[in-house]
Amino acid sequence: MRKSGRGSLIGEYPAFDDIYCGLRALRRMPKAVIGETEKAVELARRFNREVVRPRALELDLRKQKDPDYLPWDLVREANRWGFYTMFIPRIFGGKGVNFPALSCVLEELASGCTGIANLVGVHYLGVATLCASWNIRLMNRVMRDTVAGYRSGEPCLISLAVTEPDAGTDVEEVELVRKARVSCHARRVKGGYVVNGRKIFISNGHLSTWHMLIAYEDLKRPQSTTVMLAVRNGTPGFSFGRQEHKMGQKACPASELIFEDCFVPDENVCVSAEQSAGLLGGAVEDAIMQVIDYVVSGSRAGVGAFGTGVARGAFEEALHYAASTEVEGKPLINHEWAQCLLAEMYKNVAVSRLTYMETNYANSLYGMFKVLNYRPVFYLFKYLPRPVIDRVIRPLLDLDAVTRLFRKIYFDWQPPPFTRRTSGWASLSKFAATDAGVRNCQLALELMGRAGLRHDGGVEKHLRDSKLLQIYEGTNQLNRLNLFKCLIAPSVPGAVVFDE
């Protein structure tokens, strides 16, 4: 085995820094993160009690009856509670709660309803994608739109549109996109791009105002001509297609987005192929993979949190059932086998939670959150008075130099082992926690029988919801391969992925 990273024994495989991310991160973590996280979790629990749990089953049924229904009332409610601006940094007008706390909020919400949790979580998938371009001017404009939506009561969500009818797994990985049959074309024209193509399965599509769109300048060379564009509703040539009829997570629509000669002006280009070529010393494909890695390192921790949440939802239903049911003249909860089963389910939740926490420690130390979670920056942004932000910081955000600085930090000064660490852990969390989510739902059903099969019992919905988690944000197979690529292959000379 090859040494990974440092020269001493501590750098030998498995490298200390690869396996104890939390240990190093804790030392640098601003103390206020704990209080912020506690408050965020409390709010999510209140939202669960007052909004999610009372409405989840009803909404699921409503959607079964009318598959085209859109849950605007719930989105407005989540907006009113501040969930769409909670994790937007204060310099962009948001509440600036630390990003890792998002995962904890998502776990809470998913324990009530994964579909509703997705209504919140997917918005931050859009935010994370926008941020991964480090186009600070555009980040400021789009996120301030969301903040304005919070103030006006008209939600302004952001979606991410990558998947195409013929390219799903392929667009999650540069090595695969090279051979992919992509069809969303972005033609360079004066002052912007003209886009033609179709995106499918886009979560929150119909409910979002902004869409982070991935397209390709040259469909034959997508790996080096990827562009990321921000498309706002109402742009001529952009329209919504059908909503998918899914097994679960019905609260959250999966939409088709259609682009027909849709002109996207330069000011809405997050990152062009030309700009990618200027990063990482011209290694375009590496730069594109880095963007993907930034996005998925954050978003897969979120999906890990969904998995943890749904595992917990199933556990809580099973616990309630065991405590209130008699079997053979004795409370089920006092049968030893049931106690072991419940302990197993509890373990599945706890271990899953540890995986997304560890991923977020990695992200805070080595990834997307590293600047914001750097103690001086954290406290500066937390306590800087709003008028100062508006008068002093805001004008700076429009300067090209600021975008250049951030791109320098996040691309040129980002050592590859850092990215591998965050991306590898994110994949680990994604497949470990989502497999545990499906498993716990199955265990709950096997315990509860017909009580679990009934819609009004709640568990069958958890099971339907959970299965999607093994598919989106890269199937669990792709995530296993990404873990191998990031955390195992570097130590084995000659090991390569997607080349069998």
Add this chain to the structure above:
Amino acid sequence: MSEGVASLGADAELSMLREMAASFAAGELLRGREEADRFPFSPLPLATLEKAHGLGLFSLTLPEELGGGGRGTEALALLLEAIAEIDASLGGVIFVNALAQEICLRSGAREALKGLVEAESAAQALIAFPAWDDPRFTAPTVCAVERDGGWSLEGKAEYVALSGLARRALIPAVTSKGGISFYLVGLRGEGVAVSDPVVSLGLRACPCHDLQLSGAEAAPVGEEARGKEAYEEAYIRMLPAAAALSAGILRGSLREALDYVRQRRQGGRLIADWSEVRMILAGMAAADQEAEMLVRGACRAVEEGGPGWRLAVRAASLRAMDLACEATTDGIQLLGGNGYMVEYHQEKRFRDSRQVQALMGTQDMKRQEYARLLLAEESPEWGRDVC
């Protein structure tokens, strides 16, 4: 794909039955299964039920002297497997009805089953039953009271399958003697309130309703307080049939997945050419063969008896049900996002497999009961709680 090694010994009559079932499923169920699965938000496929009744699918195991097919567990299993491969819901209807008939037969209440074959409609032929409960372990919530030489039922019977369709239901109840007794109750009579359909995970066109019984007139089935014994006899004969539903669902999922991986391309090649996809496929295909062999073995154990046959039936059936749950999860996975969508039918199989796994009681209680019987083989005192 091979038809399965375990089927090689099936006799010609059984093969014909399987072919008939498969062509009925392809002709009658294939087109409408998506719509039927939307029940209660779409109508039930009543015309299909009538055709099934006309073909004698609701009386296959009924003794010949009652006009039925007089066939055993193996024939029923073949029928259910072939149907479930296309749409397990009708299989659920056939299963629930056959289970109710079997309990009546094992209770010695043949009278109750007269005239079913000649019944004018499926509704008249079918018997509703709470098929997801095992009354031996979950105490019935209905009491039977003797009044003026007759019986009446009081209480709530939950999740009674087919009670929105059938005219009669077979209900387990307790009497002052204790134990369990079975009663047939008219579902349109006084003192019976049928709830709206319960929305369920799977087998949606085999609907369940809750019943509120308030002094409903009922006819006893078999001897008072001897229901446990009758149920055990019916249960052990019907377990392979439930497992056959699982095996059919599993095979449907495998076929769909095989078709898909041979067409879908990712990474510049058919996904069937990625070795990880092949690993998953191999697991599914092995599960398919295993399930089929288990079902055949369980059927043979029922029909031939011999030492330990009840244990063998339980072990084989439980395992086949588990296999279907695992394999249908992979069946979705191999189709990626499309697998999660209604149009591809894999999600229905995923749901149906769980619905079937819970037939006749929770899977965990089935496992507990199995262990107890296993121990009782060696020393009878372990088995005292099991009839």
